[in-house]
Amino acid sequence: MSPILGTLASQFSGKPFGSFESIATVTVGAGGSSSVSFTSIPSTYTHLQIRCLAKDTTAGSTFQNFKMTINGNTMTRRHFLFADGASVAAGSSTTNLAIGNIPAAGFTSIFGAVIIDILDYANTNKNKTIRSLGGTDANGSGELAFYSALYAVNTNAITNLSFSADSNLAQYTQIALYGIKGA
């Protein structure tokens, strides 16, 4: 299984810029992929948003971790608020650093949505804070969670993001990177 490397979506279009721009998108093809990566992310935006619709190839009807690394490193810690349709849990971790939960292969045709925001990603004076909202409903089961994660490895600008699952990312998984400009 080979990773997929995202490439910058397009060159300057010549049209007036808005404040929300598509940077790059990867859609996983037949056979799946071990990871999806975006490299050479420019520092010309103020914030990043990553919009994901994803699925894990793990067998069975379970929910799996959707993971993100920054500049080749895992995040430092996370907190979460989690719901499963019957109860709510809160917790934190420095070892399980998933940023969302996605369905396994047994949930036919069902994908999990995860929307991730990284604010001030290029500011070299700050550690980076990441937030996400993600969930999957599978008609009788499901999970929904808010995550807040900290990346404190260093204060470098984020130039590289990589996404993976517990097994592989399934066909039709789509991960789209957007940049949001400040004033």
Add this chain to the structure above:
Amino acid sequence: MTATYEKIATTTLGSAQSTVNFTSITASYTDLIFIWSYKQDTDSTVYMRFNGDTNANYSTTGLFGDGSTTSSQRLSNNSNGIWFRSELISSSNFNSAIYQFNNYSNTNIFKTVLSRANNAGEMVGATVGLWRSTSAISSIEVWQGGTGFSSGSTFTLYGIKAE
């Protein structure tokens, strides 16, 4: 890079209305974002259906907080649509909700919808909904079971395009 996030359509209610429809949604975007500023005259649950489907193809998992307790609930095999709790809509103040439709026109997969909604006087919530259909979403119907959404409520649909 390509600028995106375009307004597709908006509706501002001039009088109370129980149903809001957006039709003829093209497949030319990657995701849809549906933003509501809403109020109700009488308390009732809200649902959202797609493409006129009134079969039991909808399910919703929710996470809620009411100022003192948290809860999670699920509605499955529902024909009314994606579920929206009545506590998330007020009769005294306008409230806000944002729905996210990722890959709404992918005909290989069922449709997953994320939402965040706030009623500052009563509840905050998030939901994930499923429409068990591989059809592209071409119309969205939001309906309230009571006298409807109040005059002044606005519903705006945006499209964003990944490239």
